[in-house]
Amino acid sequence: MTSPELARSRPRPRAFWADARFFLGLVLIIASVAGVWLLVTTSRQTSPVYAAARTIVPGDIVAADALRVVEVGLGVNAPTYLTADDLGDGLVATRTIGAGELVPISAVGDAGSARTTTVVVRSATEVPASVTAGTVVEVWSAPPEEQGRYGTPAILVSDATVAAVTRDDSMIGGGSASLELVIARSDVSATLAAVAADAALSVVPVAGSAP
Structure with missing residues (x-):
């Protein structure tokens, strides 16, 4: 066999880049399998x-009787929600938390720093059926005038949250209602003054505020 024929019959060494591509593909497959396994496990x-366990309004004490424990898969988001380790004395809601909603840690705060309080007012007009605990409402006030008349209504509180509502559906009540409202402490003085002056108070739900 001549030298050229002998050279052609010898196997050529495998290129290094081919081996590297094989190992790179193997690494990618392993990484993909590990990623899927980690995702499923998590x-x-x-x-x-x-x-x-029920609708919690701003200023409500956040205690065990208002909560229920649920097991959920939150992954990395788990630390942002309230657990038994976070629950302590003096926690209050800083916003409305709907019944069944997971309680974010950002929705509770220390009672000592609360900027809201509750007052009870009686509406002079019928309260819509959509107004329930957790509904955000405006409170309008019409000042009393002579001969049982009232002046032009104006907004007394622009952002109040209903904590509870008791409707009087009797003929004597005329559809009026008593409402426990959560309001800013800065609105307390004007609200109590309106109540003391026998102003005609009315509540109007804010659009899109249903709990």
């Missing part, structure tokens, strides 16, 4: 966090 892990 999705199956659940954490015990609190959900609201």
Whole structure:
């Protein structure tokens, strides 16, 4: 066999880049499998966090009787929700938390720093059926005038949250209602003054504020 024929019959060494591409593909496959396994494992892990057992309005004490424990798969978001380790004395809601909603830590605060309080007012007009605990309303006030008349209504409180409502559906009540409202402390003086002056108070739900 001649030298050229012998050279052609010898196997050529495998190129290094071909081996590198093989190992790179193997690494990618392993990484993909590991990623899928980690995703499935994480999705199956659940954490015990609190959900609201009822509608909690701003200023309400956030205690165990207003909460229920649920097991949910939150992954990396778990630390942002209230757990038994976070629950302590003196916690109040800083915003409305709907019944069944997971309780974010950002929605509670220290009672000592609360900027709201509750007052009870009686509406002089019928309160819409859509107004329930958690509904955000405006409070309008019409000052009393002579001979049982009232002046032009004006907004007394622009942002109040209904904590409770008791309707008087009797013929004597005329559809009026008594409402416990959560209002800013800065609005307390004017509200109490209007109540003391026998002003005609009315509540108007803010659009899109249903709990």
